Amino acid sequence: MAAVGAATTLRQAGAYYGRSLPRRAVLTVPSSDWKKLTKLPTFTNTDCVVLDLEDGVADTAKQTARENIFRYLNESASKINREICVRINSMSSNHINDDVKLLKDLSTLIDCLFVPKVDSIDEIKWLADRLGSNRQYNLVLYCESAQSLVDLRSILTSASNLFPLQGVVFGSDDFSADVGINGRYSLDAYELTYARQKLVTICRLFENAQPIDMVYINFKDLDGLKKQSEQGAAWGFTGKQVIHPQQVPVVQTAFSPSESSIIWAKELIQAYEKHEKEEGKGAFTFRGQTMVDKPLLRRARYILNMTR
Incomplete structure (x- = not known):
């Protein structure tokens, strides 16, 4: 893939660069599915679209996903009137080097970079070093382990010195597995109360670090989603991850002031x-x-x- 040419996005127009407004609904879309990418313009009420290269994409489809992102952003990014982001693979994965190459090719075509499973300062420094002059990306990190939560303040301090830091996502499923929660956590997620509230508290130490709450997996249960979204908003989260378009209006209402x-x-x-x-x-x-x-x-x- 070669460097992009004259494609224009909202980022280049300055609509999102350095933004401090919350991302209420953060919709993640698997980039290996071209059909889903082409439907993005219909998601008119979504604050933020994250083109996924990580958990939503099988190992055998990673390269297809990268090619889809490159093609889609060059052909269609200017048609989407909302923030467009990319979630790369973790820095401990075998896929990160190819992801970094893609980011350099994309240049200013994306509004924000989502980085999962950040456990240490060294990982942030490594990413900054690899991106070099492409380090202008706005950055949102994922907290998905006990180590990440314990060291979150120092991780965010380092990140804010190297990138325009804009948020932290709580990755509840990986976190639950890491700390040994038996089975799946309950619908009200009381097992994760400490982690969620600590994440919000630490984010508030950083001016533009928006705390983004856990995903609600059962996308058909809109009542449960509403309850958990309102709980997150009351606790200080500014937005929530979503995995289906029908979750968007529920979440954005919950995180909007009356x-x-x-x-x-x-x-x-x-x-x-x-x-x-x-x-x-x-x-x-x-x-x-x-x-x-x-x-x-x-x-x-x-x-x-x-x-x-």
Whole structure:
């Protein structure tokens, strides 16, 4: 594959570069399936499409998947009005060198690079070194093991110094296997409570590191998906992995602020700015009951940022 030519994408137009807005529904599509790739323009409400080279692709189909990505992004990327990303194989796999070659050929054709199974700082440094001048990719990492969770703060510190770091995905299935959860975790995923909440907490130490929650495997169970999505949103996740288009509207609704919260946020910010200008003081009473200070103001601004 040769380097790309004059194809234009949303990244080149600047619509996603350096973005800080949450990816609510992160839809992963196996790149070995050309038919599914050609259907992407119909996924009109998906925030983020991830073209997969990893778990969704059989070992025997990896090269086909790379060729499909290259062809698709050169022919059709400009037709998709949403973020387009690529998930490569893990850096411990036998496929990573060929994936890096593909990334260099793609140049600026993708908006963000998703990197699975990141367990150490050395892996991030290796990837940065191999990409060289192509290191401009926005980066989202996967936390999928006990080692990754324990060292997540140092991993993200290193990543943020080498790439535009934009998020962390919780890979629940691999994590569960790694820590020895017997059988499949329950529908409410209470076995993963500690890991999910720790991931959110660490992400909040980094300005643009969006915490993206676990996948809900039973794509036909939309009620269960809704419950888990609302739980994740309440815990501080900004989005969730999805594996089927019908999951998208449920997830994006759960991770979007309600109309009443948007009104609350706008009024609070207006009142805060007016109070600060007229009184020169920080804290004040809002709507006759809420004592407003800087933390609450940050919450209001975050809500409005989610609506852009």
